[in-house]
Every structure is written in structure tokens, then in C-alpha cells.
Amino acid sequence: MSLTKLNYTGRYQHLKGIKIPSYPSLKYQELIRDNRFTVDIDTLHSNDKNSLDIYTNTIPTNIIWTPTDEVVPNPLDMPIQEQSLPPSLSSPSSSVSDNVKQVNPLGFIILRNIINSITNEYWKECYRCIRRLYPDNRILIIDDNSKKQFVSNEVLTNTMIIESEFPKRGEFLPYYYYLRTNFCEKVVILHDSMFIKKYINFNSVVDDYRILIHFGKEFINDRESFPSQINMLRALNSDKLNNFYNKKDQNYWSGCFGSMSVITYKYLKQIDDEFHISRLIPVITCRIDRCAFERILGCILQSKNKTSSLLGHLTLNCDWRLNFNTYKNNSYNSNLPIIKIFTGR
Known part of the structure; x- marks a missing residue:
């Protein structure tokens, strides 16, 4: 029997592993995606390079993994233009030309996930609020795995x-x-x-990028998402980023709450040229991974150029008790320019 360190260079669907520094040198924590439970690994058999026998303090678990490289698409190789979208997914307007971008250089992206009739109202209200204050700016709505039976139409321009x-x-x-x-x-x-809720001149207050709402090391050091953070750093495979990440306890960088920001295409392109962010596609598959991305994104953005967040710290911008009913009934006390409601999705 031999002992081996877990180094995954292949598919992430089944298993991901990291070394936990506070444990002995040959003890690891693993998140098994299919069953979503955590075990501490004491001993590993490595006779077969295509399988690993993991012995926990309960029963042996065998996990088969495929040591082949993930093929991830380069987003720049697959441009999307409005002409390529079905009519039902696009409002009747001209495609985005350089002239359009010169007249209205600022756009909005709404990330939506509809799971019931109530959450179907969220994206509509988000859209209406933008349109009241920014009537002519382009909007892109990205639908992430919504339940179609709850999605209803809205007049969009x-x-x-x-x-x-x-x-x-x-x-x-x-x-x-x-x-x-x-x-x-x-x-x-x-x-x-x-x-x-209030007009913000995003063009004048943002140059390359600004995180909307930030959080510090007290939330970055999240034990639940820490394994996912490490897996993302491994996927990006950048010594520069790893070194910058390790300065988190010195407040060199902040987390990006909800991964929300204002960013230029030019700056994002520079980020992608250096880090190839599409490498993260295989390692983001669940809520814990998305929480980890809030932290890794903050690290990525600030590794090239550190700026202050637009709205300030998380604790100054969020009332965790605020839900959609309270918002619609105006039963909240807030002068914030952007209101965030909370729901379990």
C-alpha cells in the first residue's frame, strides 16, 4: 500500500480535493459532488491510476475518475449577436453596432433564476427599475436554469x-x-x-471596474466554500493570482458580494487574456461553488487594479430580513440607491 497526494488534472464532476493545512500532512477533505457530503481522508490506495479507494472513519468509498483534460470553450471564439437569437428571446431592435455603443456605451446585465411565481416577479421589477432611470440603455437578461412553467412574458425594449x-x-x-x-x-x-431606486452616473464614477458591494476577510475565510476557492485557483493555474490570493488576511483584496460589479469590456478582456476565466466552467456546479466565485472574482479583479467598491461594505447595504413582499409594500426604511431583497434559491 502506498500513500499519494490528490492532484486532479481531469474531470471535476465526481470529486475535488484539497489539502487542509491544519490537518496532518496526509489528511485531506473531499467534497463528493454526486452525494454532496464531506469526509476526511486518512489513507489512499494508488495502485490503479484510474481509481482511488478512500477510507473514511465509517465505510470504504470507491470513486472512479477520468484523468482527461476538460475542454472548455473560449468565449471569444463563440460570439453571440442579436441576429443569432430566436425572435422570442430578443426585443425588436437593431443589432449592436459600434454606433449604438458610442451613443449608449453603458449597458446592464440581469442574471435571473425563476423557480416559482414570486421569483418570476423579481426580474420584471429589476428590469422596470432600470428602464425608469435608464430608458434607452441596452439590457441583457441571462436566464440560468429557470423553471419554464413559471416564466411569463414582459414587454421589453x-x-x-x-x-x-x-x-x-x-x-x-x-x-x-x-x-x-x-x-x-x-x-x-x-x-x-x-x-x-436612484440614478447613478455609472459612466462618470467607474473607469475600468468597480465592485458594487464588497466584503472583507471575515467573510472571505469561509470554511464551507474554501475547498471550492482552492479548486478555482487550481483551474486558473496562475502563480501571480495564487500569491495575491494568499494576501487575503492582509486586506490586499476584498470579496465581491454576489459577483456584482460595473466593468468595461476592455478590462474584462484583459482579465480573460491573462486568466482565461472559461476554465472555471467545469468547477462551478453548485451554490457553494458560486459562493467561492464571489471571493475568487474579487481577487481576480483587484489583482490588476485595486479600486474601492461603489456602494461600500456588505453590512451597510444589506438587510437580510428584506423580502419581496416587504419591498412591494414599501415596508422598509432605506435611502440606498440599490435595494437588495433576499430569498432562498
């Missing part, structure tokens, strides 16, 4: 809807599809549960 081919990638999707569409020079990325 100057708007595209893309149904993602990568279900459950959530907050990663706006950045991926912004690279593929390049429909404006600068974009505001919002959840469908974010409602803009």
Missing part, C-alpha cells in the same frame, strides 16, 4: 435574453456572456433581486 447552456453557473455567467456579446463598452451586472 432594447433587450436581449440568453438562456445559458451552462446550468447552475449563476454569477459566473454575466462575465462569460459579456465576453461573448460585447454589446456595450461598460456594463452594470445585477442579480434579478437587485432594484435600482
Whole structure:
């Protein structure tokens, strides 16, 4: 019997592994995706390179994995234009030309996930709030794995809807599809549960990018998402990013709440040229991974250029008790320019 360190260079669907520094050198924590439970690994058999026998303190578990490279698409190789979208997914407006982007360089992306009739109202309210304050700007709605039976139509203008081919990638999707569409020079990325209540001149207050709402090391060091954070760093495979990530306890960088930001296409393209963010597609498949992405995205953005967040710290911008009914009844006390409601999805 021999002992081996877990180094996964292949598919992530079945298993991902990281070394937990506080444990002995040959002890690991594993998240098994199919069953979604956590075990501590004491001993590994490595006689067969295509399988690993994991012995827990309960019963042996055998996991088969395929040591082949993941093939991930380069978003720049697959541009999306409005002409390529079905009529039902696009409002009757001209395609995005350079002239359109010069007149309205600012656009909006709404990430939506509809699971019932109530959440179907979120994206509509988000859209209406944008339209009241920004009547002519382009909007891209990205649908992430919504339940079709609850989706109802809304009269949309100057708007595209893309149904993602990568279900459950959530907050990663706006950045991926912004690279593929390049429909404006600068974009505001919002959840469908974010409602803009006051006009913000995003063009004047943002140069390359700004995180909307940030959080510090007290939330970055999240034990639940820590294994996923490490897997994302491995997927990106950048010594520069790893070194910058390790400065998290020195407040060199902040997390990006909800992965929401205002960012230019030029800056995102620079980010993608260096880190190739589509490598993250195989390692974002569940809520824990999406929470990890909030942290890794903050690290990525600030590794090139650190700026202050637009709205400030998480604790100054969020009332965890605020739900959609309270919002609709105006039963809340807030002068914030953007309101965030909370729901379990």
C-alpha cells in the first residue's frame, strides 16, 4: 500500500480535493459532488491510476475518475449577436453596432433564476427599475436554469435574453456572456433581486471596474466554500493570482458580494487574456461553488487594479430580513440607491 497526494488534472464532476493545512500532512477533505457530503481522508490506495479507494472513519468509498483534460470553450471564439437569437428571446431592435455603443456605451446585465411565481416577479421589477432611470440603455437578461412553467412574458425594449447552456453557473455567467456579446463598452451586472431606486452616473464614477458591494476577510475565510476557492485557483493555474490570493488576511483584496460589479469590456478582456476565466466552467456546479466565485472574482479583479467598491461594505447595504413582499409594500426604511431583497434559491 502506498500513500499519494490528490492532484486532479481531469474531470471535476465526481470529486475535488484539497489539502487542509491544519490537518496532518496526509489528511485531506473531499467534497463528493454526486452525494454532496464531506469526509476526511486518512489513507489512499494508488495502485490503479484510474481509481482511488478512500477510507473514511465509517465505510470504504470507491470513486472512479477520468484523468482527461476538460475542454472548455473560449468565449471569444463563440460570439453571440442579436441576429443569432430566436425572435422570442430578443426585443425588436437593431443589432449592436459600434454606433449604438458610442451613443449608449453603458449597458446592464440581469442574471435571473425563476423557480416559482414570486421569483418570476423579481426580474420584471429589476428590469422596470432600470428602464425608469435608464430608458434607452441596452439590457441583457441571462436566464440560468429557470423553471419554464413559471416564466411569463414582459414587454421589453432594447433587450436581449440568453438562456445559458451552462446550468447552475449563476454569477459566473454575466462575465462569460459579456465576453461573448460585447454589446456595450461598460456594463452594470445585477442579480434579478437587485432594484435600482436612484440614478447613478455609472459612466462618470467607474473607469475600468468597480465592485458594487464588497466584503472583507471575515467573510472571505469561509470554511464551507474554501475547498471550492482552492479548486478555482487550481483551474486558473496562475502563480501571480495564487500569491495575491494568499494576501487575503492582509486586506490586499476584498470579496465581491454576489459577483456584482460595473466593468468595461476592455478590462474584462484583459482579465480573460491573462486568466482565461472559461476554465472555471467545469468547477462551478453548485451554490457553494458560486459562493467561492464571489471571493475568487474579487481577487481576480483587484489583482490588476485595486479600486474601492461603489456602494461600500456588505453590512451597510444589506438587510437580510428584506423580502419581496416587504419591498412591494414599501415596508422598509432605506435611502440606498440599490435595494437588495433576499430569498432562498
